[in-house]
Amino acid sequence: MAIPSEDSAMPITPEQQAQIDEQRADPRPTLRAVSEGMERHLYRAHEVLDHGLVRVIDYMGDDAAITQAARVSYGRGTKSVSNDEGLIRYLMRHWHSTPFEMCEVKFHVKLPVFVARQWIRHRTANVNEYSARYSILDREFYIPAPEHLAAQSTVNNQGRGQVLEGDEAARVLDLLREDAMRSYDHYEQMLSQEGQQGLARELARMNLPANIYTQWYWKVDLHNLFHFLRLRADAHAQYEIRAYAETMCGIVRDWVPFAYAAFEDYRLGGVQLSxxxxxxxxxxxxxxxxxxxxxxxxxxxxxxxxxxxx
Amino acid sequence: MAIPSEDSAMPITPEQQAQIDEQRADPRPTLRAVSEGMERHLYRAHEVLDHGLVRVIDYMGDDAAITQAARVSYGRGTKSVSNDEGLIRYLMRHWHSTPFEMCEVKFHVKLPVFVARQWIRHRTANVNEYSARYSILDREFYIPAPEHLAAQSTVNNQGRGQVLEGDEAARVLDLLREDAMRSYDHYEQMLSQEGQQGLARELARMNLPANIYTQWYWKVDLHNLFHFLRLRADAHAQYEIRAYAETMCGIVRDWVPFAYAAFEDYRLGGVQLSxxxxxxxxxxxxxxxxxxxxxxxxxxxxxxxxxxxx
Amino acid sequence: MAIPSEDSAMPITPEQQAQIDEQRADPRPTLRAVSEGMERHLYRAHEVLDHGLVRVIDYMGDDAAITQAARVSYGRGTKSVSNDEGLIRYLMRHWHSTPFEMCEVKFHVKLPVFVARQWIRHRTANVNEYSARYSILDREFYIPAPEHLAAQSTVNNQGRGQVLEGDEAARVLDLLREDAMRSYDHYEQMLSQEGQQGLARELARMNLPANIYTQWYWKVDLHNLFHFLRLRADAHAQYEIRAYAETMCGIVRDWVPFAYAAFEDYRLGGVQLSxxxxxxxxxxxxxxxxxxxxxxxxxxxxxxxxxxxx
Amino acid sequence: MAIPSEDSAMPITPEQQAQIDEQRADPRPTLRAVSEGMERHLYRAHEVLDHGLVRVIDYMGDDAAITQAARVSYGRGTKSVSNDEGLIRYLMRHWHSTPFEMCEVKFHVKLPVFVARQWIRHRTANVNEYSARYSILDREFYIPAPEHLAAQSTVNNQGRGQVLEGDEAARVLDLLREDAMRSYDHYEQMLSQEGQQGLARELARMNLPANIYTQWYWKVDLHNLFHFLRLRADAHAQYEIRAYAETMCGIVRDWVPFAYAAFEDYRLGGVQLSxxxxxxxxxxxxxxxxxxxxxxxxxxxxxxxxxxxx
Incomplete structure (x- = not known):
């Protein structure tokens, strides 16, 4: 997967980029398992949608940690790489989930609220979300790119049909943009303490539409991440959450290449027969x-x- | 707790009330533990906020199920009621959580989206939410009653101060109402298939603000429900979720009176000292x-x- | 599934049977969903292995509760039975797990400790086990029937091969029986307070082998129960835990016939292809x-x- | 906490020590958060009981990761250390558990089976245990030191009283040792394939008593680890599991000093008042x-x- 170059990261401000650069400039020695592929991703912002991002903040374990847990051995062992790959494929094939739970990753994600609401249904994860009770949300809204502005599917109650065109597309984009801007203007007016008391933040936020961006730290083990990715990188998932899932697939491939390859073969590309x-x-x-x-x-x-x- | 009379249930349509009446008209024999206090609540709608509700859809267990689990005995046992109460207090005092996990309850809740977003952080529960990908949401929004329209607290970053008054209160209510109606109008316009394709429901919903009502089935065991109620019936919880928590406290008191009394003494009314x-x-x-x-x-x-x- | 007749339940003492009869003699009215198939099982002891048992102590929900959650509707609905079956099959096929989580069951299980140790790895359940710190365990041990006394598999590291025969089988059974009896004699001698202080129960129990029987209450939702049954009713599961899983399959079939049939078709009888x-x-x-x-x-x-x- | 010197680690064989030394000899650069206090523990064996051990195999996060999650900020931030400490104390005092969930640790533990059975009741953790279906257990049993050989408490049904003395103590130790050795001898005889088929490992293990040692990898987040330690480092916990909890307390103190200090003040040393x-x-x-x-x-x-x- 292509690591984002430093100047392509549009949702990142120069100050944020400076912080990322600072964090990446300071390697320190550790005795823990290190995944070279994952170190290249650490802290960097992967753009998703128009203002969203995914960043790896921390991780624990690598392919070897999976096989080590399966063997409950004392050391990294002397098994050859090909054995590790075979064992990982065996574990995936036979639904042995606990060795995959031995790897953990923590993401920083910026995402529209309606995507966050789908995402949070996956309960076996740890989450810290930006609090709109405590803080004021930024004026950032998801507006679909023209090619993602789809009509309701006529065959699938929860799917998309053809891309909207012409006047209809233009009207929709205008409505989404105008309502977002107006709602945010009013959010600010209600919060304002100039010449008035100012509404509580925990109340004012209720005026904001579901395409406003929020952000959170999301920490999950590899088994549960694979479960999330299987459902959300699937062609039936809503495009907007799939965009995040696909970005994360690219990251996981670099982190634990054997496990990801097994996941691709047995889950993403596999078929369940009755x-x-x-x-x-x-x-x-x-x-x-x-x-x-x-x-x-x-x-x-x-x-x-x-x-x-x- | 007062059981709602049948005509006070404003958020319920006549058709829904007819269904509730039908369900309540048809008792059937069971060999399971029965809580008389809970049977009186079953299916009935408890109003919360301006359009919200809480209903008990199903439950499992009673006070005796808690002590039975603690004793892992074969029968309901011959222990006197006072022993049961004492044992329940002992279990609560000593943080023995597993016997309380033996009771389960399933609620139907109608609630604003911003309340749902706080609620869902409690992960140890089962949830089925109304899907706005699949269906069209109703035109129902939470608009605070005047006495709950509070200013930002000046001492607590995530709290409320005084109630807003006069022009400021009126302006806020106007903005909330107008933005809600306009957003919903545009939601309908984007969905409409008259003379146009009609935007996919999974996209159109992004225009709806966080005070729109959603609904879900929420199923939880008693231990985790107590944990939820301790945090959300607390004076520091946001008023809107507290209103739901307090309604549920009244229901739980009728369901498992001994357990609720112990919860009130040791958790709600208790103090943690360092x-x-x-x-x-x-x-x-x-x-x-x-x-x-x-x-x-x-x-x-x-x-x-x-x-x-x- | 055959409901056990009252006199076939060998692991049950007459006193226990009297309690079961008493519980079954006292139906009470409820407004909750009732599964007739499950009511027939309530409290009755299903024998498993030589001294083990499975009993249903309580349950919540039925097939209709699954589809109701999927629809998040107000009432039991007017959908025809065939629609319910089709919806349940659709949910199972597409891995929609949350509607199945809306049903819950509580079992009383008596089982050898080495089986309990496999079982408890399934973490998404509630457990209350008989405490050997607090109480004294009974003198009951699992001794395999001759047809289950198998040799180590020569092709599968964690499997069984042929049945042991002749002298070898006799020697093994003698060793298992004698060691169990001797360990239990010594357990009692260490605990005895006649002419001595008597060792603490929490220490004396360490002398007992893994074929001693323990018992617990195990409460789980239907989705997680299916996951358990898929792994433990599988031909690769150890026979002793499979015996419990198969008994539970028969119970679940009577409880939620549509869901069980879908489970059988898509999971038990299904095949995962890479x-x-x-x-x-x-x-x-x-x-x-x-x-x-x-x-x-x-x-x-x-x-x-x-x-x-x- | 004293880091074990290399020659004091009795439960470790020379080969295992060589592997530990090898792992500790190879620091690699990482961009992740590094806890110097935890790096000193990595892989080293802390002895517990007579043959048990606790080793840190991996970890994620440090004190700063907790406050970073609480702030959901972009960088490590410029907050002074004293602010971090104050924020961590605030989070602990107000039961804000999610920031503590952002740290994770993976232990290798060798422990008697009866301790493992208590431990595993804490379900919110990931476990990979040595498999006695697949492998043969070692001849290692827990035999209490004389000062831990306690009588049953006369006031507390699940507690210990005075230390056993004289002949009674000697008899108990003889019984525990002899039964362990005999059971293991018979375990080996049943497994043996010399002149016979050899019993399946998954069956032969049932003859082994609960003081035999097993081992596992146990991975848990800091919030759930604190919950475990509060219950198991408590004076009412059974001594044998408390010995593990206390060793882990020492490790956690070195890993996240601010969080541990807050845990000590608010949880271990705190009091809950009704x-x-x-x-x-x-x-x-x-x-x-x-x-x-x-x-x-x-x-x-x-x-x-x-x-x-x-």
Missing amino acids: AKGVEALKRRLSGEVVTQENSGMSKGEWREFEAVWD | AKGVEALKRRLSGEVVTQENSGMSKGEWREFEAVWD | AKGVEALKRRLSGEVVTQENSGMSKGEWREFEAVWD | AKGVEALKRRLSGEVVTQENSGMSKGEWREFEAVWD
């Missing part, structure tokens, strides 16, 4: 013609089955 | 004059200490 | 000959692949 | 004589109250 699906494939392999009618599957199941196998 | 606080009180009890300077406490700690003991 | 496995099957379906060498799979993966598809 | 306890102290402070009878407390509560305040 007993009926197994039966249908076996009949096809033996030359039979299997249709929805004689498969025992419902129309919905059959459509999904065919999407893979036809 | 080693320095213990030392300061012991010196006072022996007649010494203890001040912040000779207490070893910081100014903040001392202020909190004095708030209890002076 | 990207490489999908590729290999597609090539076979198009008439190609695929071998381990040209599949990209390791020998281990290929062996597992062939076990399903050959 | 509403009745607060009332009783206020009356005493105003000169009143408060007795159990006029306090509203039960005898048990009063005894615990007096133990602190008299």
Whole structure:
């Protein structure tokens, strides 16, 4: 994955960039496991959407930590790299999740509130979010790029259809921009203490729409991160959270290359077959013609089955 | 706690009330533990804020289930009620949390999004929220009652000060109402498929402010519910979430009276003293004059200490 | 599933059976969801192994509670049964786990300590175990039936091979029985306060072997129970824990028939294919000959692949 | 805390010590937060009980990571150390647990099985235990030192009384040693494949008593570690697990000195007062004589109250 060059990081102010540079300028010795691939990412801002970002703030463990936990051995061991890779693939294939829990990562994420609300449903993680009770939120809103301004899907109740075009697209963008700016103006007016008392921050925030950006620290173990990525890097996930998940996939690939490759093969690229699906494939392999009618599957199941196998 | 009469439940439509009545009209026999106090609450809507509600949808266990788990006995046992109460107080006092985990409750809650965002930080619970990807949200927004329209506290960064008055209060209410209505109008315009494709629901929702109402099913065990209530029924919690917590306290009191009484005595009404606080009180009890300077406490700690003991 | 007749329940003493009968004799009205299939199981002891048992102590929810949570509707709804079944299958197929979390069950389980140690690795559950610090354990030990006395597998490091026979089997059974009895005799001697002080219970218990029986209350939601059953009712699970899992499968089938059927089709009977496995099957379906060498799979993966598809 | 010298670590074999030395000989540069106090502990074995140990295998974060999460700021910040300490004390005092969750530690622990069974009740942690299905356990058993061989308490059902003396102590030690050795001899005989098939490891282990040593990797965040230490470093915890907790307290003190000091003041040294306890102290402070009878407390509560305040 391409490490962002220092000047491409638009959501970062010069002061923030200076802090990042300062943190990256000061390597210190440690006796812990070090992932060279992850060290290159540390603190750097990966841009996501129009004002969002993902940064790695800290991490624990590497591919070897996974196999070490599986072996509960005393040392890093003398096993060859190929053995480590094979063991990691074995663990992933057989749903042995605890060795993957031995790696941990902490991200700093800046994201729209409606994305944060999807994200937080994944409960097995630690979160510290910027507090709008305590502080004032910045005037930053997610406005979709034209190519992501999609119509409601006509076949999928929770999906997108074609990209909006022409006047309709322009109207939508105008409404989103104007409402965001007006809501924020009023947020500031309500908070203002000039010539008035000023509304409590914990109340004023209720006027802000769900495309305003928030930020948080999100810490998770590798097993639960893979679970998150499987659901959120999936083609059925909403584009906006998928953009974050894909950025994180690139980071994890550099951090734990063997584990990520196994995840890609068994989870992202894998397929779950039901007993009926197994039966249908076996009949096809033996030359039979299997249709929805004689498969025992419902129309919905059959459509999904065919999407893979036809 | 007063059970809401059937006509006081304003946030409920006549159709919904008819469903509630239907559910309440059909008792069925069960061999499970039954809490009479909780049966009276089942399905009924407790109003909270201007359009919110809390309803009990299901529950498991009662006071006896807590002591039964502590004893891991075969039957309901022959212990007298006073023993049960004493055992429950003992368990609460000594932080034995697992017996309280043996009770479970499922609520249906309708609440503003900014309250939902605080609530969801409590991760040890099960949640199913109304999906704005899949469905269209209703035009319902929280607008504070005048007595809850408070200024920012001048002493506490995340607290409220005096109630706003006069023109300022009126301006704030106008802004909140107008922005809510306009945002919702635009939400509907963007979704509309009349003469246009219509924006995807998962995108259009981003225009809605944080005081719109959402709803969810929230299921939690009694130990984790007590933890939630201790933090959210506390005087430092934001008023809007406290209103829900207090309603739930009333429900829990009817469900598990012994456990709730112990919770009230040891948690809600209890005080946590630091080693320095213990030392300061012991010196006072022996007649010494203890001040912040000779207490070893910081100014903040001392202020909190004095708030209890002076 | 066959409900145990009252006289077949060997691990239950007459006093315990009297308590069970008493509990089952006293149905009370409730407004909650009731599962008739589960009511028949309540409190009854299902025998497992030589002295173990599984009993349902309480439950919350039924098939309708799963679809209700998915719909977050106000009432039980008017959807036809076939719709409920289809929705439950859809939820299971697409890994929507939260609606299944809306059902909860509490078991009383009596089980050997070495089984308890495997079981407890499933952390998302609530447990209250009989305390050997506080109480004295009974003289009950698991001794395998002859047909379960297996040799170490020669191909699988953590599996069983052939059944032991003749003298070897007899020697093993003698050793297990004698060591259990002697350890328990010494446990009692150390605890005895006749003519001596008597060792603390929390210390004396360390002399007891891992085949002694313990018991606990174990409470879990349906999603996490399915996860447990998928791993522990699997052919690769150790026989002794599988015996419990299979008993519980029978109970869950009676409790939530639609959810259990979906679980059986998609999880127990399902197959997870890697990207490489999908590729290999597609090539076979198009008439190609695929071998381990040209599949990209390791020998281990290929062996597992062939076990399903050959 | 004293770092163990290299020759005092008795439970470590020379090969293991060589591996530890090798790991400690190879510092590598990292950009992550580094705790100098924790680096000194990494990999070293701290002896606990007769054959047990605790080793730090990895860690994430330091005191600054806690305050950084609380501030959700971009950099390490320019706040002075005294501010960090004050903020950490504030967070601990007000039960703000999420910033403490931002630190993580991974231990390698060798411990008797009966201690492991208490330990594992703390569910919010990641565990990989040595598998006795897969491998053969070593011949290592916990035999209490004479000063820890205690009688059953006559006042506390789950506590210890006086130390056993003379013949009784000698008899107990003989029984524990002999039963351990005999059980292990039979374990080996059943496993042996000389002249017989050899019992499966997953079955043979059931003959081993609860004082045999096992080992695991245990990974936990700082908030949950503090919760564990508060319960297990407490005077009421069983001595054997307390010995581990106290060793870990020493390690945590070196890792995050500010957080540990706050934990010591507010948790380990703190006192929880009930509403009745607060009332009783206020009356005493105003000169009143408060007795159990006029306090509203039960005898048990009063005894615990007096133990602190008299």
